[in-house]
Amino acid sequence: MAKFEDDKPTINRMDPVAPKPARRRFLQSISASGIAATTGAWAGAAAAQADAREGSQQGKAGPQPAAGVMTVEFVVNGARRKLDVAPNAILLDVLRDQLGLTGTKKGCDHGQCGACTLHVNGTPINSCLSLALMHDGDEITTVEGLATGGKLHPLQEAFWDHDAYQCGYCTAGQLMSGVAVLKDKRIAADDHAVREAMSGNICRCGAYENILAAMQSTRARTKRSA
């Protein structure tokens, strides 16, 4: 046990809030525009080779990304994050592995199952088919960001009430799609339209009827309270 206690602490995976040191680092460097991604120059494997050749002779002030990585800044569930990522790093993997936000699930990893659905600037996308570097400056919301002030989102409550899950693996993706579908005025309110709009979220347990019931009851409740 002592061995582990000596290890450098990493992010507490149960805590969706950004660790304070990372936030401080971000504030210190917010005015520095040193984002390699925006310079128009190739970076990545080639940069890694160059870094290896030049060794530690960079001599520039401030922290530099490690060899072969680039810096990306985005807001996740309201917290600004600045991260060093590989050019081929996938948004889903970065959120799970670097930020410890494991609520977003990896299912098929090919855009077929919807388990990895999250919101980018309010729009649901498959995070398994996006590079982290594509999201510089974006606002990302994961399932960890749905509840506010310790209170579940109405759709989360409805999933509870309607037993809209069995194993739960697809639930985060279902919730993120469901919240967006309910908000989207371009998508009709009838059951058929909701089923169609939710068809990108596969539930292997087959909880579809209860998911639909949860969504439509949330719609009715929101309408009443509006």
Place this chain on the structure above:
Amino acid sequence: MRAFDYVRAQDAAQAVASHAQREGAVYLAGGTTLLDLVKLDVMQPTGVVDIHRLPLDRIETLPDGRVRIGAMVTNTTLAFDETIQSRYRVLSEALLSGATTQLRNKATIAGNVMQRVRCGYFRDGVSPCNKRAPGSGCAAIDGHNRNVHAVLGTSRQCIAAHPSDMCVAMAAIGATIQVQGPNGQREIAFLDFHLLPGDTPWKEHALEKDELITHVTLDPPMRNSRSAYLKLRDRASYQFALASAAVIVAVDKGTVSDARIAMGGVATKPWRAKEAEAALIGQPANEAAFQRAAQVAFQGAVPYSQNAYKIPLGMQAIVRDLMTVTA
């Protein structure tokens, strides 16, 4: 996943220059095809030029009545655009019949035009496939070819169907693809953009080296017409077409005065059936005439071991779609 370099382009010229600078670079728009195929190791770029934020995100009606669509407009945005819904219903319906909400939110118009085939032997990375590994053969011809393989436009080298719904609607409407390359801009007629597999199935489109799609411009809508897209598949949603039809028809006093018919799921490229249109124009707008036109559309069809059903299914798609728009 294999490593690659990344660069984000600020404008089209910079994107083209970056692409030309690195052998093995590819353009990255929505990423829904590219990153899928990179994970499968079917595509092996050494660099990606991220173009998804290029200022090519507008849909505008031109003075001549055409509608110009920026390459980075998403499938969702185009499908729900008021102009598209009111003047090009077939296109909106085709877009909404494809993929899923999340994928349509990310996928772009240019990426849709450039999407790759869904043949399992192309995607598995190991089977003989002339598209992926020229000269290795085609495992689909005598293999599993029920779902995503064509009966029109095939060759002994490749029988994979073009997967896009959007492109089928654009083939019916008529369109022009604007591209930018190292030597400036040029236009390619939509029907000339996708190539038949022939003896070079790895050559899928008319783009020259480093060229980038900047816009797709739709022809003006047919006057006094109605249009619709009908997609047939095994399940109700989220599957590539087994057969689909895009039809645009103008009827004057019970007679078809003009018609456009295009097909998906059954052909190796977005398939415009001009002979079928000619057979329909001037005929009464009834089921018998529609059936004759549908037969003409599939005259040259070649069935393979598991997909002969696509010939009657494709014909029925045309007939039913024509019945719907003329009802």
